[in-house]
Every structure is written in C-alpha cells, then in structure tokens.
Amino acid sequence: MTAKLLLAAALLAAPALAQEAEKPAAPSPNEIVAAAPASEWVAIAPDDLLVMDLAPDRDGKARRVVIQFMPPPFSHPWVANIRTLAKAHWWDGLAIGRAQDNYVVQWGDPDAEDAAKAKTLPKGLQVTSENRYVAKIEEDVLRYSKFRDSYAQFSIMRDGWPVAVEWPSSHSMAYDAWPVHCYGSVGVGRNMPPDAGTGAELYTVIGHAPRHLDRNIAVVGRVIEGIEHLSTLPRGTGPLGFYETPEERVPIAAIRLGSEVADLPAFQYLSTDGEAFARYADARANRRDPFFIVPAGGADVCNIPVPVRRAPIE
C-alpha cells in the first residue's frame, strides 16, 4: 500500500463531500486566522518587545528571539526590571546556561552565584515580591472566552493573553487572576521563597505547559518569533539540564528593547475579543477540518496559542 499525495487523498475524499455539495469543508484554525480582517489585529508597540540576539550558530547563521511583554496588571515590577536591564545592556556577553528537555531553556549570568564574579546589576531595580504573582481583576471575566482547566476554576483569554482565574471567596468583589505558563512563555528565575527573582535570570518553556509553576513564578511574556533557536539547543547534561562546561553555554550577543532595535519588523496579535479569534478558538477545540474525524469538544488554554504575526507590509 503506497501512501498517496495529500492532495490526491483530498481529491479521493471529494466524492463523499460531493454528496453534501451544499456544505464546504470546515476551515482549519490557521485558515480562520489567515482570513481574519486587518481590524482584528492589534499592533504590539516596539517598547513591549524584548529582542535577544544570540551568537551565530555553528553555521554562522544569526539567531534572534523576539519576546512580547505581559501587559499590566500582571507581573510588575519584573517587567519594569527587565526594561531597566535591557536599557543597561546588562545581558550583553552573558549566556544561556540551561536547556532541559520538555521543560525550559534559561539564561542570565552564569556566575550569578559567585560573589566574586557575578556581574553587578544596574541601579533602579524594583523590589519584587511573591505577593505579585497573582493579581486582582474586577471586570466581568465571564465576558471573555472561557476554557475548562485542570489547574484553576477556569482560564480565559484576556487582552491577548491566557490567564487563569479563581473567585477567591463569596465575599470578594474581585477575581484572583494569574498568567498561565504555556509553551513559549517567559518567566523569571528565582531562588527559594521568599526570593521572587529580579528578572535578570529568565527562562522560556520548551515542552508541555508546566502549569504547576503558575502562581509560583512570575510570567513576564512569551516568545513570538525565533523560539526554535532555543528549543533546538543541545540539552544540558548537568542536573536540571544545566550545561556542565562553560563551552557549552550559548553566548548572548545583546538583549534590547524593541524600541532600541533598528529595522525591527512590526508585530501584531489577533485580538482575543474579536469574532475571528472566537471562531479560531472554537475550531481549535472542535476540529472539523477534513483531516479530523472526532472534534474534541474542548481544549486547554495552552492548546489555543494566540496568533501573532509580522504586520503585513502596507
């Protein structure tokens, strides 16, 4: 039995579809996104981007990773600290020190634990506290797209971001809400509680969403382009995937705010309040496009990645 061209298979399937000639094939989630009107895409300000340029790979190719910051009310003052560090060019010359399969890639100052060698942090870093991992929101969360969740009462898509929600008590007028760790989320490394990290040590998720980290670590953003430069890195052989030798670490050439990067493309995300996103999320949860047989009837919020794209050239 030889496998057929995907196109040929689609044509072979066509006679069955012809019987329902009135009903076109259901669009895939990506097709819905591709057809979304321009008005439903939201511009991301360059100042809300963090751009990491790694040393070129062993074939000399450039490696740029672009990160979008989490907006208020979440994860401040860590985002503020990261802006301070980026403006100070603090990460230049530091490195990626850890790559753990199905977990995280982490970067910062590999000598942070050595008082003699640790790189001096810039002035002006704000104090952080674990009390800030969870925010209070008072709006009617039920107006947002809502998803069944194994880790919270439910999760929502709020202003372009996956957020978990809990109604803390019958007397409270506000929801507890916190950012969700998904593939590509960027979080703040820290030591044991009550240390909450400054933002100098960062990581991104390269495996199944580690939701047990929610409410235990600050999520400050997500990778929107170039995550493959991190997810394909050789895994560290030390404990927790740390590289055992300095030679294995991946040098960071520079980390800058997007507003300080010449010729940075413009990026947009698909508004999670719009009609196209609602149809996209429904299609992610209920795949009716021709490849599928059984729509799941639901999805976890991390299986509905918020579409982000380079803004089309006008």
Next chain:
Amino acid sequence: MTAKLLLAAALLAAPALAQEAEKPAAPSPNEIVAAAPASEWVAIAPDDLLVMDLAPDRDGKARRVVIQFMPPPFSHPWVANIRTLAKAHWWDGLAIGRAQDNYVVQWGDPDAEDAAKAKTLPKGLQVTSENRYVAKIEEDVLRYSKFRDSYAQFSIMRDGWPVAVEWPSSHSMAYDAWPVHCYGSVGVGRNMPPDAGTGAELYTVIGHAPRHLDRNIAVVGRVIEGIEHLSTLPRGTGPLGFYETPEERVPIAAIRLGSEVADLPAFQYLSTDGEAFARYADARANRRDPFFIVPAGGADVCNIPVPVRRAPIE
C-alpha cells in the same frame, strides 16, 4: 542583588523550617520516585520496545531513541504492523522528514507519495481502521488515578499509560477509552480519512500535548529514552515543518524490536497502581516541596509523566 547558591538559599530557608522542626520538607515528585521500592517497578519486555538508531550527529555521536509500545487493547493492529516492519528492517535507510516546533518530529519513507520511488512495504500488514482509535473497556475505571481533563469526561492512568475516558451512554456497560497524546507520545501518520495509516509513517510529540489529535490518530507508544535526539533537530522550513531538501533529512540507520538489539539495557516503568505512583501523582498536582508556594490543586494527565528508568544493575 546577587543570586545565591541554591544550597545556600535552602539553608537560609532553614530557620523558618526550624520553627516547624517536627515537619520535614515535603519531598519533590522526583524524590518520591527515587525512593519507590523495587517491587513497584514493572519490567518492560524487550519485545515491547522499538529501538531507532539515527545516523550519528555532526560530531559523530550515536543517536538512539527507545520507544515503548502501547499495550492492548489500544492501537492494534498498528503495533502489530510496526513489529512486522521492524522485523523486516523496513525503515533502514529511510529518514526523518519533518520537525515542526511545538508539534512533532516525523519519520518514514520520504518517497512514500511517489509511486515510482516508494519503498515496497512488507507482506502481512494488517488492515487498519479509524474505528480502532477508541477502545471499549469494561473494568471499573474509577479505581484508577483520575484527572480532570479539558478534552474528555476525565483521564486515568491505566497500567502505566494515560488514557482518556468517556461513559458513552446510560445504556452502555463499557467506557470509551483512548490513548492520550502527551509530550513523547508516538503516533501513526496517515492521509485523509478514512485512511488510518499502516504504522510505516510515525511521529513523536515535541511540544505541548496536542490533545486534539486524540481519537483522530492511533497512538502506539512513547519515547522512553533519547527524545532529545528528536526534539533538538533543526526545524523544517517547508509547510508543516517538512524539510525542503533531501540533505536536511536525518537518515535512519536502523529500527529494530528491542528483542533484536544486542546489549539493550533493561527498562522499567513505575506501576501506576502502586502507592509510590499515587504519592508521586499527588505531588505533581500539589507541589509542596520547598521551592513552591502555591500547590496547584490539580494537574492534567500529561503533566504527570509516568516514570520510566533503566533497571538498576543487580
């Protein structure tokens, strides 16, 4: 502010713990697994393993991936077909043709779609049908560890495997049950329905669990060792992450059943019916070890990977 050695931070935390001198620090999930008694580890028969040796990497290092087969009643006759293909050494000289970030790495015959070049399949392959994606099980599923799930009524750990469950109707005496796609799951590539694939084209998950594929594709096993050889592969630049040139494909030297591999280590999985697994799963869902502040109160089944290890040398 310099970051402290993790050990030093743990010592700094010790004074707080000393106030509760009667209560030792809660163990981490990995600590629970490491302390599990030998009797709770189940031997995996070599005949239930599929061993894939890729061409050495560009530094000449060997790359072996070990896969454990899904047991009955799931995913037969695909597992039977894979045994037939492995015994025929059919994959030798074929290749990995696709690596899509946050999704899958896929391998098989890159020329499968070209009738002139496609490699002849061995005789004896069983007919497959999409009706077999879901099995019926009649035992009392409520005796298994049970997990809240965004894609099914609930999921369970059954005989060492994550399985989603639905009670089909009030008249039925059996549950619908199907294997769950998690990171490292191995599934069977196919064309458009009703094609269900033979098992000649396989993939493994290298990102967030694509649960929308459940009940739509046969899950035949999981990678138990060596997944980093797949998850670190350069991503394909063609549609769906297919490599655009033959030179990018990763050659497969050989795929064999474990029973045909000389000097293969013995492997074991932690019984999901035992006390250690129950404590491990509880710890995964409720992190109380010192790094954590807020136990989640739940977990999705893919965030509780079944521990698998090389059998200790007696």
